[in-house]
Amino acid sequence: MDHSYRAVLQEHDGNTHSLDRGRGKPFPPPDPVPQVIPADAPTRIYAFVDDLFFLAKITETARKLGVKVEFVKTEKDVFERMGEEGNDKPSLIIVDLNNLNAKPLTVIPKLKSKLKKDTNILGFVSHVQGELKLKATEAGCDVVLPRSAFSQNLAQLLRRHAVQEEELPEHKQPN
Numbered sequence: 001m002d003h004s005y006r007a008v009l010q011e012h013d014g015n016t017h018s019l020d021r022g023r024g025k026p027f028p029p030p031d032p033v034p035q036v037i038p039a040d041a042p043t044r045i046y047a048f049v050d051d052l053f054f055l056a057k058i059t060e061t062a063r064k065l066g067v068k069v070e071f072v073k074t075e076k077d078v079f080e081r082m083g084e085e086g087n088d089k090p091s092l093i094i095v096d097l098n099n100l101n102a103k104p105l106t107v108i109p110k111l112k113s114k115l116k117k118d119t120n121i122l123g124f125v126s127h128v129q130g131e132l133k134l135k136a137t138e139a140g141c142d143v144v145l146p147r148s149a150f151s152q153n154l155a156q157l158l159r160r161h162a163v164q165e166e167e168l169p170e171h172k173q174p175n
Contacts, residue, residue: 050073097141
């Protein structure tokens, strides 16, 4: 008998989920309820992504977290959306380094020069493209992740960059 389903349904502590109902083991926790994003909420995250897999993954993760992510095609789009005075600077710009339409190695230095340290630029690339990773770092990308690590850490990345710095709780200084 094939018991491969058990590996999929196991919790971290080894308990199985809904298939073990009769043995008093818990059901899996429900998916979090998607947050409603106000239409007038400022965009803190922009993404130069046209790969349908990552487009869908980012969109779905952002929806579940209640985070506003805007997909852009050019650096001009980013600056137009920031407003006339540039007060609404993004905290994160995600760049698919394989997005040839966006010309990432040309766009990254332009973004970095105008946004300075106010904005982190995160690129992602196939793990075998070491040379492209190096070029992106030289161009001004703050972090370059393999696609797998980007996918795995997407929720944490979006959550971290979605809030304004003023919204973060103050850390108490030790006396």
